[in-house]
Amino acid sequence: MPVSTNVLAGRSPARNLLAENGSLAALVVLVVALSLLSGDFLTVTNLLNVGVQAAVTAILAFGSTFVIITGGIDLSVGAVAALSAIVLAWTAADTGLPWPLATLVALAVGVGCGLVNAALIAYGKLPPFIATLAMLGVARGLALVVAQGSPIEMPEAVSHLGDTVGGYLPVPVLVMALMGVVAAVLLNRTYAGRAMYAIGGNEEAARLSGIAVSRQKLVTYALSGAFAAVAGIVLASRLASAQPQAASGYELDAIAAVVIGGASLSGGKGKALGTLVGALILAVLRNGLNLLSVSAFWQQVVIGVVIALAVLLDTLRRRSSR
Amino acid sequence: MRIHALIAAGAALTLGLTACGSSGTSSSGSAGAASGGDIKIGLSISTLNNPYFVQLRNGAEAEAKKLGVTLTVTDAQNDASQQVNQVQNFTSQNMKAIIINPVDSDAAAPAVKIAERSSIPMIAVDRGVNGAKIAQTVASDNVAGGKLAAEQLAKEIGEKGEVVVLQGVPGTSASRDRGQGFTEGIKAYPNIKVVAQQPADFDRAKGLDVMTNLLQSHPGISGVFAENDEMALGAIKALGAKAGKEVKVAGFDGTPDGLKAIEAGTLAASIAQQPALLGQQAVQNAVKAAKGEQLQATVNVPVKVATKDNLSEFTGA
Numbered sequence: 001m002p003v004s005t006n007v008l009a010g011r012s013p014a015r016n017l018l019a020e021n022g023s024l025a026a027l028v029v030l031v032v033a034l035s036l037l038s039g040d041f042l043t044v045t046n047l048l049n050v051g052v053q054a055a056v057t058a059i060l061a062f063g064s065t066f067v068i069i070t071g072g073i074d075l076s077v078g079a080v081a082a083l084s085a086i087v088l089a090w091t092a093a094d095t096g097l098p099w100p101l102a103t104l105v106a107l108a109v110g111v112g113c114g115l116v117n118a119a120l121i122a123y124g125k126l127p128p129f130i131a132t133l134a135m136l137g138v139a140r141g142l143a144l145v146v147a148q149g150s151p152i153e154m155p156e157a158v159s160h161l162g163d164t165v166g167g168y169l170p171v172p173v174l175v176m177a178l179m180g181v182v183a184a185v186l187l188n189r190t191y192a193g194r195a196m197y198a199i200g201g202n203e204e205a206a207r208l209s210g211i212a213v214s215r216q217k218l219v220t221y222a223l224s225g226a227f228a229a230v231a232g233i234v235l236a237s238r239l240a241s242a243q244p245q246a247a248s249g250y251e252l253d254a255i256a257a258v259v260i261g262g263a264s265l266s267g268g269k270g271k272a273l274g275t276l277v278g279a280l281i282l283a284v285l286r287n288g289l290n291l292l293s294v295s296a297f298w299q300q301v302v303i304g305v306v307i308a309l310a311v312l313l314d315t316l317r318r319r320s321s322r
Numbered sequence: 323m324r325i326h327a328l329i330a331a332g333a334a335l336t337l338g339l340t341a342c343g344s345s346g347t348s349s350s351g352s353a354g355a356a357s358g359g360d361i362k363i364g365l366s367i368s369t370l371n372n373p374y375f376v377q378l379r380n381g382a383e384a385e386a387k388k389l390g391v392t393l394t395v396t397d398a399q400n401d402a403s404q405q406v407n408q409v410q411n412f413t414s415q416n417m418k419a420i421i422i423n424p425v426d427s428d429a430a431a432p433a434v435k436i437a438e439r440s441s442i443p444m445i446a447v448d449r450g451v452n453g454a455k456i457a458q459t460v461a462s463d464n465v466a467g468g469k470l471a472a473e474q475l476a477k478e479i480g481e482k483g484e485v486v487v488l489q490g491v492p493g494t495s496a497s498r499d500r501g502q503g504f505t506e507g508i509k510a511y512p513n514i515k516v517v518a519q520q521p522a523d524f525d526r527a528k529g530l531d532v533m534t535n536l537l538q539s540h541p542g543i544s545g546v547f548a549e550n551d552e553m554a555l556g557a558i559k560a561l562g563a564k565a566g567k568e569v570k571v572a573g574f575d576g577t578p579d580g581l582k583a584i585e586a587g588t589l590a591a592s593i594a595q596q597p598a599l600l601g602q603q604a605v606q607n608a609v610k611a612a613k614g615e616q617l618q619a620t621v622n623v624p625v626k627v628a629t630k631d632n633l634s635e636f637t638g639a
Contacts, residue, residue, distance in 0.1 A: 038539065041538075049534050052534075053534070053535075144371060151579060239530065240559070247527075286535075290532055290536055297492055299521065
């Protein structure tokens with residue numbers, strides 16, 4: 001399927017899609033290259049594995065897409081993901097709360113962290129970098145405090161989120177698709193989404209045109225927190241165990257996925273589909289490096305180079321199409 | 323104005339609360355000291371927010387009580403600069419010897435130099451110190467542990483077949499030493515082939531992902547060595563029903579979750595460190611140093627293989 005898009009036949013919709021999305025072209029190149037290098041890469045099982053491995057990063061990154069479109073940044077998503085999962089496992093295990101309620105509490109924790117971020121940014125006038133850096137520390141610390149430094153078992157009902165449907169279709173991939181659709185609809189079809197683009201494009205103009213900027217920032221960061229909570233729950237479900245140190249450093253993967261997907265860190269630009277492609281590029285790359293048995297030290301070099309190349313490809317395409 | 327006052331009050335409150343929650347010193351040891359006389363020893367621990375180091379402290383306190391010396395324990399809360407301050411305080415408290423469990427092997431050097439200036443002998447425990455002279459380092463023998471893991475895994479898989487290694491954070495001494503020991507140990511078995519060595523950063527989620535990927539390229543493996551239990555548990559998740567049956571997994575550290583997996587039969591073995599013994603040895607040698615005896619440069623505290631057969635030894639403690 002991806003190979004046919006390389007054929008330069010007419011103005012097919014696929015070709016238009018590639019021309020618009022440099023990152024999608026990068027993903028296709030990567031997939032073709034890995035299929036040639038490793039016989040184990042292009043199998044249904046392996047591609048589903050890649051999907052599962054992309055899921056947590058992608059869900060975090062969808063949340064970060066909102067924030068980055070407004071011209072902000074959220075460094076706290078990894079820590080908030082860990083805290084939410086820990087709160088879920090802890091409330092279910094230690095206080096005996098039924099799992100649906102515990103899940104709601106966990107989501108509320110994510111939203112709450114996002115609201116605190118937004119309040120510091122919108123009303124406290126802190127730069128987003130600093131406000132969310134502070135939240136990174138607080139959330140990670142609280143996760144350790146609540147868990148007393150040790151992993152907590154996840155309630156069994158919730159752990160099914162890490163399983164497969166009918167022994168075949170992995171649930172994390174379904175959750176990723178669902179969250180992706182939610183993100184796309186929010187961005188393209190709702191007032192909140194349009195407000196995010198407006199704020200990122202020009203905050204002052206957005207304010208003058210009657211958008212309640214501070215309130216919309218609350219919505220934006222709360223969404224980021226909620227998506228982080230979902231990502232944390234999916235991650236913990238895969239392991240059947242919530243870990244206070246889980247997802248550390250994932251915020252950087254999320255930001256990389258968003259930017260590889262064509263968003264601009266100065267705001268106003270970004271798409272849910274692009275972010276999904278960005279997360280897939282990272283997952284495909286890590287999977288491929290394992291299959292090819294690349295040494296530990298070189299893996300980090302290769303990942304860095306591919307991130308730079310993917311974004312470079314996108315900017316070059318944009319410039320030439322202008 | 324009022325907002326500023328509020329913020330300041332909030333900050334002060336937070337500081338106050340955290341200070342109460344984790345205040346440094348806890349004294350223990352000699353109630354009616356006899357043989358130790360008035361020997362005072364300080365122990366600065368990297369963090370007590372980790373069961374491993376709590377066990378280390380317990381071992382140290384028990385030994386201090388036995389020898390009848392006064393042991394003062396402080397918690398550096400994983401902050402290297404706080405640790406330097408604590409060692410500085412120890413020197414002004416006239417400690418006869420100081421034990422440091424470095425937050426960071428490089429960042430501990432200034433602390434060691436402070437003690438050196440006051441001619442107080444210093445012992446490092448669990449982690450070494452780089453760039454400063456120290457009387458003695460008491461640590462687990464990670465290389466020997468890696469070798470033990472190789473032997474145990476070889477035994478489990480009948481001394482033949484393909485195995486993969488899940489490596490820790492690239493470049494860390496624990497990963498280097500454990501990996502080196504395993505590579506040396508596995509050489510003794512010509513029918514065992516290490517088909518892949520991939521990093522999973524000591525992390526359970528990454529262990530799951532990397533193992534999933536390796537199963538695609540090497541579906542026929544019969545053994546896995548993970549350089550810590552967290553990655554081993556991730557690998558077990560990836561192996562599913564195969565874990566403990568067609569594929570044997572060996573881990574490292576003997577963590578509570580690891581021991582549970584051994585009991586369940588999914589983890590074949592874990593190389594357990596003995597944190598309590600580390601603490602005990604450190605105090606024993608600190609007392610020797612305080613009495614002016616010469617110390618050997620390193621003490622390697624043995625590691626032990628935990629399997630289903632001897633599990634009670636580890637879960638009991």
